Amino acid sequence: MVADVKERQGFAGIVLPSLRGATGPLIGLIVLCLFLTFATDKFLSVRNFLNVLDQITVLGVMAVGMTMVILIGGIDLAVGSVMALAMMVLGYLNVVAGVPMALAIPLALAAAALNGLIAGLLITRFNVPAFIATLAMMSITRGLANMITDGQQIIGFPAWFNMMAIVRFGGFLTLTVAVMIVVFIVGLLYQRYRHGGRVLYAIGGNAEVARLAGINVQRATVLVYVVCSFLAGLSGMVLAARLDSVQPSSGVSYELDAIAAVVIGGTSLSGGTGGIGGTIIGVLIIGVLRNGLNLLSVSPFMQQVIIGAVIVLAVTAETYRKRKS
């Protein structure tokens, strides 16, 4: 319990300074938590909090990459499919071809990153709009993922793989949650304190100003799509561990959930403002909302309606606040 509190403070210590522009979503998250605390008797417990963390791992890892893409004024519609492809590559290599996990995981991640490289080059070298380039990649990678097993799922991973998502080390962290937290922290630090991260804001603010200021816009753009696809692959590893199986239909419309988390977190779709701090809040809002609605036994269909309403609410509130100031 003590470790738990300490961990949360450490986490908040990094999140809070990068909340510029995300105070609105943070207030929303707090209000939501307060409401659920009083509306249900199960919400406020360590056990439930850990459940929420477990449930947001896939979305969380993916949304960090999406934030960087949206920050430079781009979009990546392929992440859901790339995730499925990475999972199928992992399954094929390990279960069918007998490649050990220690090698199969890096290869699956490399396959994912390769998709980002192709998308990035299409966008920068051939001037294909990001929306079209990643729409095409979405279709291609989904098809490839299905081709590996002709649409069949793969099971039979080593037992420890699934344990990564189940065993709570120190009674607290599953390895999958730890992966997400590491991605959050590295993403935050990179975006706020690294040369390469600050440059993303300049590109999203005005790509021509950035180019004339001596920033290598093309290289940074390709890199961002590679990282986004790599993280989509990593979220695929997390999901594979949680499900203990892989299937090519995984991750359909996950790209839209990731975009929703980024937008709820206050990053502008036109680029240049926002950041990973806000996205973490956005991911938590979606996670807490789903968890809370389940606790309140709201039907899954109604949940979709409510999440849609929250997106509208978050964005209009932000726009309204900006206009007033």
Place this chain on the structure above:
Amino acid sequence: MTNRSPILSLRGIQKSYGPVKVLHGVDLDIYPGEVVALLGENGAGKSTLSNIISGTVQPSAGEMAWLGKPYSPADPRAAMDEGVGMIHQELKLLPKLSIAENVFVGRYPMKSGRLDRGAMEERARAGLQRLGLDVSPDRLVEGLSTGRQQLIEIAKALTLNARLLILDEPTAALGGEETQALFRQIERLKSEGVGIIYISHRLEEIRQITDRIVVMRDGAKVQEFGTGDVPIRTIVEAMVGRSLERMFPTLPVPTDEVTLEVRGLSSPSKSFSDINFSVRRGEVFGIAGLMGAGRTELVRAITGADPISSGDVLLHGKPVTPRSPIDAIRNGIVLVPEDRKLQGVVLDHSIAENIGYANLGEISRNGWVSSRRIREFAEDYIKRFGVKGRGGQNAGELSGGNQQKVVLAKWLARKPQVVVLDEPTRGIDVGARSSIYDLIVDLARVGVAVIVVSSDLEEVLGVSSRIMVMAQGKQAGILNREDANDVSVMELATI
């Protein structure tokens, strides 16, 4: 002046936004067949006044009369119906539609519930002919030159039977040829009895075309000249409200050491070819010419922003021909671009961030940076350049002059050897320009080789030691300061 009755008369027009009064009772008469120049610095109230006349904004007090009858248009539509045509600075044409469709957009001629394409093209053709424009009305607007698009806007106003035209900076994007063509059409409209309100920052052309000059300052009419032929200095003094002792600082004497040399430079798009010149340490080198002469393309190529097909750029005798802005910046050759808002600053990012973007390498240690460090770095330059703003403030909130200082500051932190300024005072108030000129000359004084591109003749003449004149992508000649005046420059520019 004339005994005819005015088309439009304004009496005591006031406008307030909340507690802020932007117009303090303006009187103005426009007679048929005259061109009245409306001049003033940014924020003097010109746009508010023309928006009131064109029905976009409602006055808080005062009266307007149109052809002797009370006039109070509720919206632009009502003003149009009366015969007021407003042509905005940014063209508002739909590129993918035909000329005829653009002319009649929103008020298509109909016949039994269907679009009467024949009548539409016929009437559009008549409007185009009246302006001496020889294009087919069914052609798409896309691909027409800016000058022709401008004329189509005017044709659009004329098919409304406009008696009064308001032209807001119509020549801002026009070349010399196109400007002259526009002026011929304005003369023609005058002779047909159309009244014209002409807003422009180009004072030379005001003298050429207007019959009367009205100068506004701080929301009031401060002076009126009954003729267009007024010395520019007199107009400027009326605009800024004080006498200008000194617009341009004295130039330092350049050294003999050549910093930058350009040899046989050509562009792949042929926008300039075979350009040769050199700039010495501590020299301000001006580049003059008409719009479309290839000046911007040339300096963008020198600074790596645009491609080069052949030729060399040498720095201290060593070839440094850049392939990208990164190359040029690494060699200390930097550009303050023509369009501040689209190329110079990120408007919705802070001043500190804007300065930081060009200096992240310097600010970061092993690739690590923080907002605090960027802020500290920027504050220093903000102070040194007298930027009126705080580091955390968005660049978009600054005046044009202060934005330009931010663009300069971001480069000067890198101690460049060559600074290229393209239209350094475009859109900047006359009163604020002299501080930009001071900065330019200060650069030369500390040994930088400076290149200034400008369409404003007085400006190039005022700050340059030597002036290269370009015409149609070629270098027409290089004039020494002693030989350069508006006549000699214009002679070369119009070859």
